[in-house]
Amino acid sequence: MSRRLPRRGGGGRRPSRRLPRRGGGGRRPxxxxxxxxxxxxxxxxxxxxSALGASVALRLVDTRDFRWVHHALxxxxxALSAAAFSSAWWxxxxxxxxxxxxxxxxxxxxLAIIPYAGTHTRRHPLIALTAAPFVFAAAIRSRR
Numbered sequence: 656m657s658r659r660l661p662r663r664g665g666g667g668r669r670p671s672r673r674l675p676r677r678g679g680g681g682r683r684p685x686x687x688x689x690x691x692x693x694x695x696x697x698x699x700x701x702x703x704x705s706a707l708g709a710s711v712a713l714r715l716v717d718t719r720d721f722r723w724v725h726h727a728l729x730x731x732x733x734a735l736s737a738a739a740f741s742s743a744w745w746x747x748x749x750x751x752x753x754x755x756x757x758x759x760x761x762x763x764x765x766l767a768i769i770p771y772a773g774t775h776t777r778r779h780p781l782i783a784l785t786a787a788p789f790v791f792a793a794a795i796r797s798r799r
Contacts, residue, residue: 690739690746694755694797697735701790704728705783712780733766739793751799759793762786 707725710716718725740759746752765786772779 688747690742690752690755691797693735693739693742694759694794697732697739697759698790698794700728700732700735701786704732705787708780708783729769736762736766736790739797742797752797755793755797758796759789762789762793 704725707716707718707728711718711725736759740756740763743749743753743756765782769779769782772782
């Protein structure tokens with residue numbers, strides 16, 4: 656009669672390849688867990704773009720040679736905001752992500768208008784700043 660010896664360290668059991676459970680929810684983390692991070696990334700991109708724009712307006716920074724950075728940050732802000740908004744359909748919990756997306760929705764009006772507003776007038780920063788309350792409220796709301 657042959658007897659099999661258990662493997663060292665494992666007691667004969669193979670280690671599970673599943674990720675550990677989070678908070679007793681019983682589901683594995685996935686794409687839907689990235690939704691709050693998208694709202695936070697959109698707010699961070701908006702903040703960076705606003706800080707750069709304000710520092711240029713106050714002549715603290717000269718961006719003549721790299722004006723594209725401000726434009727790239729604007730594109731990143733818009734793209735991240737759109738991705739965060741789409742989490743209303745795929746993010747979990749659905750009610751919370753839908754509420755955060757609804758809070759973010761009004762920010763798309765000034766974000767869509769800003770490329771057509773003159774850049775050397777007071778109108779440009781005022782239009783840009785009208786998106787701030789919606790972007791930051793959505794980031795906060797997505798974390799609740």
